[in-house]
Amino acid sequence: xxxxxxxxxxxxxxxxxxxxxxxxxxxxxxxxxxxxxxxxxxxxxxxxxxxxxxxxxxxxxxxxxxxxxxxxxxxxxxxxxxxxxxxxxxxxxxxxxxxxxxxxxxxxxxxxxxxxxxxxxxxxxxxxxxxxxxxxxxxxxxxxxxxxxxxxxxxxxxxxxxxxxxxxxxxxxxxxxxxxxxxxxxxxxxxxxxxxxxxxxxxxxxxxxxxxxxxxxx
Ligand SMILES: [Zn+2]
Numbered sequence: 001x002x003x004x005x006x007x008x009x010x011x012x013x014x015x016x017x018x019x020x021x022x023x024x025x026x027x028x029x030x031x032x033x034x035x036x037x038x039x040x041x042x043x044x045x046x047x048x049x050x051x052x053x054x055x056x057x058x059x060x061x062x063x064x065x066x067x068x069x070x071x072x073x074x075x076x077x078x079x080x081x082x083x084x085x086x087x088x089x090x091x092x093x094x095x096x097x098x099x100x101x102x103x104x105x106x107x108x109x110x111x112x113x114x115x116x117x118x119x120x121x122x123x124x125x126x127x128x129x130x131x132x133x134x135x136x137x138x139x140x141x142x143x144x145x146x147x148x149x150x151x152x153x154x155x156x157x158x159x160x161x162x163x164x165x166x167x168x169x170x171x172x173x174x175x176x177x178x179x180x181x182x183x184x185x186x187x188x189x190x191x192x193x194x195x196x197x198x199x200x201x202x203x204x205x206x207x208x209x210x211x212x213x214x215x216x217x218x
Pocket of ligand 1: 136137138139140141185186187188189190206209
């Protein structure tokens with residue numbers, strides 16, 4: 001797999017589009033969930049339009065409710081709209097199935113207009129950094145050191161497709177990919193950070209990981 005700085009413009013563009021699609025998913029899941037709560041447990045399919053979707057802003061309270069409450073509770077626990085978690089999951093799944101085409105259309109619209117959220121230039125500025133600055137935001141490991149450690153057999157590269165290259169991490173994983181929410185990071189930090197740690201918390205953990213890499217490399 002190539003590092004971003006080795007990619008052609010076309011390859012970068014296709015990566016950018018993948019991030020747009022991931023952003024859509026994050027925003028859409030919260031959008032529909034918020035609507036389900038506010039609309040007292042029913043979903044009005046007319047909200048699947050670009051005007052509503054453009055206007056919808058992801059709020060921290062929604063993310064918190066969705067990730068730290070909804071995904072953690074048991075099936076029969078009740079949400080703020082008096083529906084159980086099970087009813088909620090079934091209704092949202094059903095809605096997504098019956099409105100598949102409309103949702104796909106909205107997704108295409110979002111991807112085409114993704115530059116309003118994160119321009120391709122901003123994306124390139126993030127990933128297209130010179131080799132000497134091509135380092136993990138959290139643990140500071142460079143591609144050179146990763147390759148050194150792999151050659152020395154001092155690091156376990158889990159999969160063929162991950163490890164040699166840096167990845168894009170969303171500092172706040174439930175928000176869209178955008179300039180102030182993205183950093184380059186290594187596979188190991190990305191994997192360890194999960195959705196649990198905030199960017200600043202993981203920056204502290206990254207300092208320890210950095211020490212470990214250094215001692216392995218010496
Ligand atoms: Zn790292």
